[in-house]
Amino acid sequence: xxxxxxxxxxxxxxxxxxxxxxxxxxxxxxxxxxxxxxxxxxxxxxxxxxxxxxxxxxxxxxxxxxxxxxxxxxxxxxxxxxxxxxxxxxxxxxxxxxxxxxxxxxxxxxxxxxxxxxxxxxxxxxxxxxxxxxxxxxxxxxxxxxxxxxxxxxxxxxxxxxxxxxxxxxxxxxxxxxxxxxxxxxxxxxxxxxxxxxxxxxxxxxxxxxxxxxxxxxxxxxxxxxxxxxxxxxxxxxxxxxxxxxxxxxxxxxxxxxxxxxxxxxxxxxxxxxxxxxxxxxxxxxxxxxxxxxxxxxxxxxxxxxxxxxxxxxxxxxxxxxxxxxxxxxxxxxxxxxxxxxxxxxxxxxxxxxxxxxxxxxxxxxxxxxxxxxxxxxxxxxxxxxxxxxxxxxxxxxxxxxxxxxx
Numbered sequence: 054x055x056x057x058x059x060x061x062x063x064x065x066x067x068x069x070x071x072x073x074x075x076x077x078x079x080x081x082x083x084x085x086x087x088x089x090x091x092x093x094x095x096x097x098x099x100x101x102x103x104x105x106x107x108x109x110x111x112x113x114x115x116x117x118x119x120x121x122x123x124x125x126x127x128x129x130x131x132x133x134x135x136x137x138x139x140x141x142x143x144x145x146x147x148x149x150x151x152x153x154x155x156x157x158x159x160x161x162x163x164x165x166x167x168x169x170x171x172x173x174x175x176x177x178x179x180x181x182x183x184x185x186x187x188x189x190x191x192x193x194x195x196x197x198x199x200x201x202x203x204x205x206x207x208x209x210x211x212x213x214x215x216x217x218x219x220x221x222x223x224x225x226x227x228x229x230x231x232x233x234x235x236x237x238x239x240x241x242x243x244x245x246x247x248x249x250x251x252x253x254x255x256x257x258x259x260x261x262x263x264x265x266x267x268x269x270x271x272x273x274x275x276x277x278x279x280x281x282x283x284x285x286x287x288x289x290x291x292x293x294x295x296x297x298x299x300x301x302x303x304x305x306x307x308x309x310x311x312x313x314x315x316x317x318x319x320x321x322x323x324x325x326x327x328x329x330x331x332x333x334x335x336x337x338x339x340x341x342x343x344x345x346x347x348x349x350x351x352x353x354x355x356x357x358x359x360x361x362x363x364x365x366x367x368x369x370x371x372x373x374x375x376x377x378x379x380x381x382x383x384x385x386x387x388x389x390x391x392x393x394x395x396x397x398x399x400x401x402x403x404x405x406x407x408x409x410x411x412x413x414x415x416x417x418x419x420x421x422x423x424x425x426x427x428x429x430x431x432x433x434x435x436x437x438x439x440x441x442x443x444x445x446x447x448x449x450x451x452x453x454x455x456x457x458x459x460x
Contacts, residue, residue: 212236338378
């Protein structure tokens with residue numbers, strides 16, 4: 054499968070055409086577009102380029118694999134070359150844009166874009182805010198109106214002859230490769246300004262640096278990594294249009310809340326008494342107002358369980374509604390070193406709580422009674438360690454063992 058049909062379209066043949074079919078098409082198109090017969094010189098150049106590549110099996114294979122644009126992007130990097138191909142082919146098909154002054158070459162005369170990261174808080178994304186961003190950019194010199202000279206006069210660059218592109222030859226093994234790049238003498242402009250005639254403000258560079266203050270409007274419900282576009286506020290170039298400024302909102306981490314789409318997530322610690330007997334909590338939301346959580350007694354909350362408060366999450370600017378606030382509960386049990394029950398208290402608890410499971414022991418049997426001690430292990434670590442062991446099947450490199458605390 055070919056990635057580019059440009060050369061095949063020039064000859065009006067299919068990509069799977071045989072060499073004989075391509076040769077016949079070359080002869081037919083050469084007669085059709087020959088300048089002596091009233092044809093177009095530009096079209097004749099394209100026919101010759103198609104002939105050079107498609108009639109050579111090795112070049113044709115490279116072209117089918119990369120296409121003209123793919124070859125161009127790689128040839129512009131000096132570490133990737135295609136022996137036998139010359140950059141002139143990209144001029145013929147209007148692909149080499151920078152510095153070319155050919156009549157049919159499409160040139161984009163636009164300044165470079167700017168990407169600016171703006172750190173914002175979750176509160177600003179919730180309620181909205183107006184921030185100021187300071188941008189450094191290039192602007193056209195007002196002193197010389199972008200000519201770079203005192204009197205507006207410049208001369209053609211002798212290195213690139215006004216094209217803005219310089220050509221060099223590089224030998225790669227038995228092949229010689231033609232390399233084209235932006236002219237270093239004129240910075241790709243195609244003209245030179247004499248030192249005595251340079252503008253005193255920009256020193257012949259045609260542009261100067263400026264700090265631009267941009268007012269950024271953050272609407273309620275904006276998201277992390279959201280991009281706000283400001284066309285025409287980036288770098289300027291002489292006789293061209295300015296680039297686009299992209300403000301990228303980067304949310305700082307929040308002490309309490311984590312955002313997931315339009316929902317907010319938070320952790321809440323409660324003790325065993327609150328878990329069993331109910332509790333109250335005040336939560337301050339991102340806009341500053343407080344809500345009361347009043348959980349009734351008799352409805353125990355399990356450790357690592359979730360509860361949802363509908364409509365108390367992030368605003369959705371498209372639906373004009375709010376997401377949810379999701380709370381994950383962590384039930385803190387009493388510390389075994391500081392928790393003591395009398396026999397009476399224990400009996401009262403056993404009468405209230407679900408009954409314990411009773412184990413039937415045989416009086417004639419002797420049972421070993423090992424003592425349980427604390428173990429530094431979580432369920433997640435346990436599962437991860439065993440999963441890695443199952444995947445690796447390497448019995449010589451076990452995960453580091455979990456050690457129990459010494460008594």
